[in-house]
Amino acid sequence: MLVTLKLATLTAAILFVVSLPLAWWSATTTSRARPVVDAVVALPIVLPPTVLGFYVLAALGPDGVVGAPLTAVGGPRLPFTFGGLLVGSLLFNLPFSVRPFAAAFAAVDRRVVEAAWCAGASRLRTFVRVVLPLSAPGLRAGVVLTFAHAVGEFGVVMMLGGNVPGVTRTLSIAIYDDVGALDYGSAHRTAAALLVFSFVVLVLAGRGGRRDALLT
Amino acid sequence: MTLRATFAMKRGATTVRADVADVCAAGRVLVLFGPSGCGKTTTLRCLAGLEHPDEGVIRFGDDVWFDGARRVARPPQARRIGFVPQDHALFPHLSVDEHVEFGLFALDAAARRSRRAEVLALLQLQGLGSRRPAELSGGQQQRVALARAVAPRPRLLLLDEPLSALDAAMRATVRRQLRAALQALGTPAVVVTHDRVEALCLGDDVVVMAEGRMLQRGPVGDVFARPQDVAVARVVGVDTIVRGRIVAVHERIATVQVGDARVQARAPAGDGDGEVFVLLRAEDVALEPVAGASGASGQVRLAGRVVELVDEGAAIRVVVDAGFVLTALVTRSTRDALGLAEGAAVAVVFARTAAHVVRA
Known part of the structure; x- marks a missing residue:
């Protein structure tokens, strides 16, 4: 339970910070690189989590493109630790924050932004004073969706975290284990709790946000 | 600055x-x-x-x-x-x-x-x-x-x-x-x-x-x-734009043949072959009974027939054929006093200075 909450909270918080500039860039750029970047960000939506998990595992391993240099400088060993789990979770949930954020930014009236520039406000000031408040419902929806999605993630956790109780064992893994051990009662309790939790989160997210914010 | x-x-x-x-x-x-x-x-x-x-x-x-x-x-x-x-x-x-x-x-x-x-x-x-x-x-x-x-x-x-x-x-x-x-x-x-x-x-x-x-x-x-x-006349919405030809110029006043009518107006600057456009704003064109007095000096007065009446709310837009087709804006009371209707005979009156002649 604690592992799940910690993972989902950290994922949502870090992705909020990372996704703001990325989504703003995606919503406003005229660069020809945009479709490519958008596609990379969206990949986790279509890829089986095991594929992503496998590549991250390979990259983070002692001989991987990230793991090897990391080990060489005395960095932490990531696979089958909470840190590795977090890396996978961040990558896997990126589209669930970037896409709602970008949709919210794109919905902000361009002329309102231009009016702020012409009144002398810098781009950063305009972003903070005009764009952020006007896209708040969409941003909130993106954060909630990311959190909820991180809570329920199974495949990537299975590939990266293994199943270390208290360290990398999340609720969705616990259900899998319970079913494997034929402990249907325990599986029921956890599954029902996740179901209710997800439902409540979605209702709360939909309350302040625009109708389309969750679907984009 | x-x-x-x-x-x-x-x-x-x-x-x-x-x-x-x-x-x-x-x-x-x-x-x-x-x-x-x-x-x-x-x-x-x-x-x-x-x-x-x-x-x-x-x-x-x-x-x-x-x-x-x-x-x-x-x-x-x-x-x-x-x-x-x-x-x-x-x-x-x-x-x-x-x-x-x-x-x-x-x-x-x-x-x-x-x-x-x-x-x-x-x-x-x-x-x-x-x-x-x-x-x-x-x-x-x-x-x-x-x-x-x-x-x-x-x-x-x-x-x-x-x-x-x-x-x-x-x-x-x-x-x-x-x-x-x-x-x-x-x-x-x-x-x-x-x-x-x-x-x-x-x-x-x-x-x-x-x-x-x-x-x-x-x-x-x-x-x-x-x-x-x-071109500018079209953009600024001059109501009547008709082709004409200068037949005489006397003391900077040109006589222009427009369709079957002759119109006097200030001669355009510069040289040309006499091919011109006559420009008239509808609000500068008045309508009078045909039987009225002949035009005062400095005025152009032409007999014509009403082709079309368009009620624009604030005013009535009247299209008249007076040798060439032109547009006048009149009030409701003028319409009623003159008994304007399609086909009715009417005189169009405008000041020479209101007609603006530009070279084609």
């Missing part, structure tokens, strides 16, 4: 070519006038720095805002302009007070408050400070957009179709208020519009644009009364 803008910018199929040199004296208003798609908004956005031309130079006083050759392109924030966008583009989440203070972030709190009070008073927005845009009338929204633009004391105001967001009933009132506000502010302004009444009411000078080109420039009244050629 002098605004000089000579630039070109490709927009789709047309290239907008601007060539403006305007002395921006206090309170003077330059109108960019033309049909939609003529490039006037693009020109305004280039002046604001929201878009950059492909080539050319824009200078304001000693400041270079854009120079294609030297790769200078200053952003809007660095130009000290005030911009009033079409449909106002107010901030939906901010109050009127916050709008006025939006551009005053460089001032300390006390100075900000006093400037805010000053601007609110100037634009008659006192008492509305805590309202959001959704709680304001169209005219009030327009004044808030203006207040946001002028609060930081810009050197040049740019207004894009400032009255287009208002319904027709409010437009006349807000137009007068806007004219008074622009004069009270004393900031030179460039106003984009496609509305003739707006141009006449707000502008001192006008630049007539069509298909990306600046066709004529001068005091608003002159340009609208005396377009230099038929």
